Amino acid sequence: MYAQQQHIPQPPHSAGEPYKGLRARIDPSQIPSPIEAIEADKDQWEGHTYMTLPGHNPPLSTTDCVCIDQGNSSPKHIRVSTWNLPSSSHLARECEIPLAAVFQPFADLDPREEAVPLVECGEAGPARCAECRGYINPWCEWTAGGSKWKCNLCAHETEVSPDYFCNLDTNLMRLDHLQRPELNKGTVDFVVSAEEYWAPPPLPKMSTSYFSIDPPLSGPRKPQSMRYVLAFDVSIEAVQSGFLQSACACMRDLLYGGTTAEGASFEPCFPRDCEIAILTFDRTLHFYNLSPSLPQASMMVLSDLDEVFLPLREGLFAYPEESRAVIESLLDVIPHRHGETVVREAGLGSALLAGLASLAGRGGHMVVFQSTLPSVGPGALEPLTDQTSVYGTEKERDLFLPRNQTWRDIAEECAEEGIGVSMFLGMSKAIDIGSIGIVSSTTGGELYFHPRFNPARDTIVLASQLRRLVTRTTAYNCLMRIRCSNGLRVSKHYGSFHERTATDLEIGVLDSDKAISVLLEHSRSLDERQYAHLQCAVLYTSTSGQRRVRTCNLALQVATLAGSIFRYADMDTVVCHLARDSMAKLTSRRMAHIREDLTEKCSSLLLGYRRNCAASTSPSQLIIPEAFRALPVYTLAISKSKSLKGRNVSADVRNYHAQKILSMSVRSTMQHLYPRLLAIHDLDENIALPDPATGQLALPSLMRNSHMYMEAHGVYLIGQSWSSAYNEDCMIFWVGSSVSPQLLRDLFAVDDFLSLDPHIVELPNLPTRISAQVRNILAHRYAQRGRVPKMLVARQNTDGMELEFSDMLIEDQNNAAMSYLDYLCLVHKQINVALTSGGSISGGPSLRGSPW
Known part of the structure; x- marks a missing residue:
């Protein structure tokens, strides 16, 4: 220790909200600590292995441990709100635990863990159920001497193809069971080469958003290695802030390596199989011929932003190593070429359409560097007016919706073409993320937010973000479907995707940092003697151009007792679901009402435990189940997040954080909130x-x-x-x-x-x-x-x-919300009133008149 202990007064903060009314007798030193649970779980699991068979609670999402796949996918790939599903909808309502599942198919694994197995399927493709089209997995049963298999999702029996047949042993297991990863591993990659697995063509349209001499693609897209389109805003804002110079320098280092300020060298990390195209834009579009036969890149200018077409084909895309001299010199010269610009506008909509035109029929990833509000070209936007006047009114929800339909149209067209769009935003004024951000959120891309970009401070961050973007596991041309066994169905999806149908999600790019979640509901009662099953299947093209299907499978125990459901509950998944559900409602409900609903859901869940598992205790006691000891503080943290907090927060900041939370993994959500x-x-x-x-x-x-x-x-x-x-x-x-x-x-x-x-x-x-x-x-x-x-x-x-x-001190009184202690008093009061009156939280005294 460097000095004697001296506790500090609360630092300056944005105003909080005091508790109004009589306080419950809650000892501040005894309130549940989220840190205690995190540290205890680390002590239990770090250095140990978690076996994934049903019947055990997995480690918390914040704990680093080694998972061994025994037929159930690792909790890094799938987490559910309770590992013992309630047998009926009535029991689920009594417990008040939302039935949610979060899927992160390409999650990074611990280096000590076994890699996801790759299964070659040949022309026939993987074995699939003839009824529900589910993929074969470890939980299927073998019948008729091995000539048929019974689907664990729909119970239909499907005949085995002759080349896949194998005899059974005395336990009715195939003799080649251990040699077939798909029969003993929960997470598997199937290599599929048949044309039926290629990415489907987009739906036909009456008119196209860009001009092309080629007819629209009518057949499926042949899998090929990924292409990147790099688009740079070269308006005066990008030049003067240093954002353009930093972006070009970081991209050059990414492609060809370089040296640090200390003289240490670092290697390039761009995927070798991938091609790139470079595009710059302001009031006009600038295309570059990157052919290796040229001494330097030649530029072609498209002046009409409303009639976008590709002015060149050969040389638009190039392999970085083959065209190194051309690309390196171009990235060096772009900032200098536009150093004296006076152009203030940048047609982002036109640049996105140019990227769409260049990647159509193939798919890929577009990376955009934007510094100013797109005020020209398709989707042109006017500067945002005073936002403070709409907070607390019905117009508040408009801040989270695109102000121009063009952005939604571009987003959906990119998603259908298998194109993901990621945006690096380095601006000094509002850029309307509510409008342009929908392109990234719909296509599976990502937003990177650098307001008031400062090269000295932010370039190192920009470089690391770009490096992560191209080095993490990334798939494109993705189609995802989540299947449930009989008795369950998916009622809602959350995440970054385009939902063309009620069951299929189209995603331009899907990477290891992104997660999709679903809300489940009962279609009939479940049998407690059998497992309930979930299967997530992602049909995708790898960066190297191989078409694959990644399947993640989970078998869950079914319970008829509320005590078992709470015992095997997963608070991390519940918190993630509550956060995503709140963000999804920003376009349809006022923020004040969303915050009220969050508290009611927290209180209702704790009330469900009191009534079903601790009914004999006094109503004046605050009883919190072990699995949900930190739920109140995480619920409060959601209300204090920049997307939902009271007071004046810019619409750009709210939209940025809302879109991030909607696609975060469970682990990242927990660490972001607290x-x-x-x-x-x-x-x-x-x-x-x-x-x-x-x-x-x-x-x-x-x-x-x-x-x-x-x-x-x-x-x-x-x-x-x-x-x-x-x-x-x-x-x-x-x-x-x-x-x-x-x-x-x-x-x-x-x-x-x-x-x-x-x-x-x-x-x-x-x-x-x-x-x-x-x-x-x-x-x-x-x-x-x-x-x-x-x-x-x-x-x-x-x-x-x-x-x-x-x-960021969540337990303090700040962010237009209560302190953790006061919030516990409020939750306790709601539960106490419901217990003494015999009513429900939502149906009884509401928070409509509360300090919120």
Whole structure:
């Protein structure tokens, strides 16, 4: 310790909401801590293996462990809200636990885990049920001596093709069971070469959004390696902010490698099999011939933004290595060529249509760098008017809808063509993510948000985001379907996709960071003596051009007792579902009502436990089931998220975070909602340093997210992205005013609190123990998630960034919402009233008149 203990007052924050009414008797020291559950789960599972057969609760999503696939997919691929499904809809309503499942088909696996097996199927393709078209999996049964198999989803018996036949042993298992990964692994990749598995053509249209001399493709798309279209905004905003220069430099390093400021070299990481095309745009479109036979790229200009067509074919796409000289010189010259521009407009809609025209009939990935509101060309938008006047009114929901139908049309057309669109946004003014962002969210792409782009601070972040974009597992031309066994059905889908039909989801690109979730409901009662089954199948084209089907399977126990359902409940999945459902409602309901509904759902779930599992306890007692001990604080965190929080938050920020949460994995959602807080000054001497014997790195424990546990002499690190693949894209070092000068020297290489530069972009590399510890912690997190977040410093009562830091302290009173303790009092009051009156939460006293 560098100083004596001294707790701090609450830092400056956005105004919170006090509790109104009589407080329940809740001991602040006894309220459930989410950190305790996280740390206890890590102690139980880290260093151990989880076997996936039904009947066990899996580790929390925040725990790193090794999973062994025994026929059920790893919880990294599928998580459900309860691992014991209620047998009937009546029991499900009594428990109030939403029946949700989250699928992350391409999730990154631990290096110690077995890779997803690749099964060659030949021309016949994988064995499929003749009735429901489900794929063969470990939970199917073999009948008629092995000549038929019974589908675990619909119970139909399908004959086995002659070349797939095998005799059965005395246990009615095939003799080649262990040699067939699809018969013993829950997650499998089938290689499919038949034309029936190729990506289907888009639906015919009366008119096209771009001009082409070629007739529209009528047959399925032949699988080929992925193509990338790189589109750069070259308007004056992009040039003056340095965003264009940084984007071109980062892309060049990505393609061909380079050296760091310290002189260390790094290798290129762009996929070798992929081609790229480069497009620049402002009031006109600029296409480039990248043919390796040219001394330099030749440019063709398209001046009419409303009549988009491809002015060249040969040379538009090129392999980076073959055309290295041409592409490198072009990326170097683009910022200089437009350095004196006076053009303020950039026709993003036209650039997207040009990318669509170049990738149509094949699919691919379009990566756009945009710096200004698209005010010309298709989908032209006017600047957003004052937003504050619509908050709290019926017009509030319009902030989350496209202001021009063109953006929705472009999004759907790209998704149908198998094209994903990712956007890097580096702007100084509002850019209307509610309109342009629908293109990314519908096609499976991703948004990267860099408001007031500063090259010195943000280039390192931009580079790491681009690197993650091209190196993570990515599929394109995707078609997803989720099947359930008899008695269950999917009632709603959540995520980034185009829902052409009620069952099939079209996704331009689907990567390892994205997840799709569903809400399930009963179609009839389930038999507790049998398993209930889920199967997610993704038909996709790999980056290298191979057509495959990835299947993820899950068998679940069925329960008739509420106690079993709560015992095997998964709070992480429930929280993820509540967050996604809230974001999905932003286009149809007012934010105040969504926040009220969230609290009612939390209270109803806890009331369901009281009535079914703890009915004998006094109504004045707050009883929370073990599985949902932290549910109230996570529900409060959803209400405090930037998408839903009260007070004035710009529509761009709200839309950005809403779209992120809708496609996040369960793990990323939990880490985003409750940012991780770490006491840097209090690290043990041996923590975060490699073990001399094993080389393993032990990470420090986290602390509760409140100023009540902080000290004025301390240095704290908080962030959602330093331990997560997503959001905020920043980490904040909070430095107390009484910090020890020795600690400042050891960590920041300064002697005085006021001498610390709040704008430093990375920690200095110092030969001190604490410097090595902190850099090791950050390096470990970067390696896990593949991204480098922005580094910010907030000195106590000195820097404006302290406001952002304080708003990330979820347990405090801030973000136009209550403190965690007050929120527990409110939830307790609702449950108490419902228990004493015999009513329900939603049907009884509502929150309509509450402090919300």
